[in-house]
Amino acid sequence: MASMGDIIFWSMIVLIVAFSAIIILFLALSFSTSSSSNIESDNRFPVANLGEEVLLSCQLTPAETPQVMGDVAVAWTKANLSGVVYKYKDGAPQLADQNPQFSRRTSVFPNAVARGNGSLLMAAVRRGDDGVYTCSIDADTGAGSVDIHLRTAVYSTLTFSVSGGTLTAAASRWQPQPGVTWLASNGTALHGITQFSRKPSGVYSFVSTLKQVGVDDVYTFRVQSPLVTGTSKVTITGSGVEVETRFSFSAGPSLSPSQCLVPLASLLIYAFGAT
Template identity: 50%
Template sequence: MASLGQIIFSSMIILIIIFSAIIILILALAFSGSLSEVQSSNRLPIANLGEDKLLSCYIHTTSEQTTFREMSVTWEKKELSGVVYLYENGAADLKDQNSQYKGRTQIFPDALTKGNASLLLRSVKRNDEGEYTCHISSSDGGGKVNIHLRTAAFSAPTFTFSNGTLSAEASRWFPKPNVTWLDYFGNVLRGSTSFTQNSAGIFSVVSRLQPVNVSDTYTFRIQNDLVIAVSEATITGSGVSKNTYFTYSAASSRPGSYLSIIISVLCIYCLI
């Protein structure tokens, strides 16, 4: 008759074998999925209202030479009747397309053979915000990916210098942003800022800082929950030179919490 110690030892060996088998199964599934799975390069994109936005969706495969055939692509939006876009049998099928998207969507058939089913959404509107699902089916694999589109309005500021006052104006911001002036060393400066909201709910921003010194560099930051625009403005003898870049926020998987990361940088150089 086996002793208690032998029973415990045998039970531990069995548990180790079971857990090892589970781990091997998980790894096998993971690696097999990586051979051909639907992905997006940005699952939390932010679109600038009124501009076009490309929603990324493609089949990722470990083979660079794969050519996909018999492609079928369906773009849908959560809690929306009809489809956003449907492509099957070698052509677009838009008879069941939701009226919100008529004439505003496009995929690129030439890219489909490479597994790229990204959707171009034209003239983004505020009600375009929401969760989209991209379904891909082909002779060589497929699947789906969810993409949460967020909408905002943002623009780079313009600067002027007159009578010892540095002025910044940004014509399009939504949601309503906060504004901060900083000196070269990062110290917060006190400026005066006004906001004007148009009938579409978009805010224009006018902010002034004084006194300022010629040849000094000042940082002007416009920020809301989605977008941050940081401008470095240097007062020159002929006006103001600036360098502006944007960073965007990426929401975490838990509602209401945000993790700010740089997912895109846009640099604008100009001399006024």
Template identity: 50%
Template sequence: MASLGQIIFYTMIILIVIFAAFIILILALAFSGVGGRVQSTNTSPIGNLSDDVLLSCYLNTNHQRAVNDISVTWKKANLAGLVYKYENGAPDLTDQNSQFKGRTLLFLDKLMTGNASLLLKGVRNSDRGEYTCSISCSEGAGKVNIYLRTAGASPPATERCENGKISQMHA
């Protein structure tokens, strides 16, 4: 028959093994790659003035998720208010900065695959700067910074031949 000391000793050993297995299981789940990573295909896009520009942002994951399970926030550095916000299955533009009203579009049908890219319409000089795309969902969370540069578009040059002379014309 085992003494009380031996019973306590073996019970403690069993509890230590169970807790160690539990901790290993938790760590394995945490680092199993279930989560995603927020990325951009172009962190320094150039937008021509008056044109539209796409600010790329997506959650790199292999899993599908419900649209209402994802939250996307676009912010611009040194600017009060938001550029765009999607939460609880719908756009939430109550805190949108007036500079972006009617000029931003998120592709809602692409959110299921983690694509949270923002289309900025009619680029202005004041749009230049650093934007942050933040994505949060059950698959993971993260953010990426994108620096938008602006440029003036030059009109196309055409050539005209008259009396054997070639001259350039601008539209």
């Protein structure tokens, strides 16, 4: 009669084999989809600034000359929304069934379309533009589609000034209310004073000050919301400040198939190590 340890061991083996089969099937489906698609995007999880424009990238790869591509058709749709976002076919826009939400706000680049690039320019981004968009391209050299997950945020540039030993950072529009941090050149957190003002629209402006700064001192100022982080390196000079600012954006939700294999490998090592 099998011992309880043997029963537990073989039960684990059965579960691991079943889980492995599911992962392999998932990988096979993923790779078969991507290999038949030939459609890529430079950024599948873009963040758009409300009121401004955003480019949703989508291109057929590898790129070819118009003579090789032949007639190229591009269609953009949005999940759970009737009509098209934008359609380009036979060398011209085809907008009879365009959803009114995107009227006069979306366009492609005809010269780029002829080379298999169907990237969409969306102007005056609204909060309701959040969502999953599908770009479909059909050409003589290939066809396929790719999903773009657009997210929207509110953020603005940062301005800095120094006077009487006080360094000031200001911004006119962020939403939701961001977190603000001052850091010394060695990474130590410093005590700044920040005042927020909330507009009726729910957008925040702020002024943040740091006292007792000196010439040639270097500070880092960071403002962060759920989707956007602005990081500025501020150097105090004899005549004012020198500033280097960069914005970074949160990555989209992801747990790649390769990441799924990590816990699987750990389980296998544990199971066979237990023997």
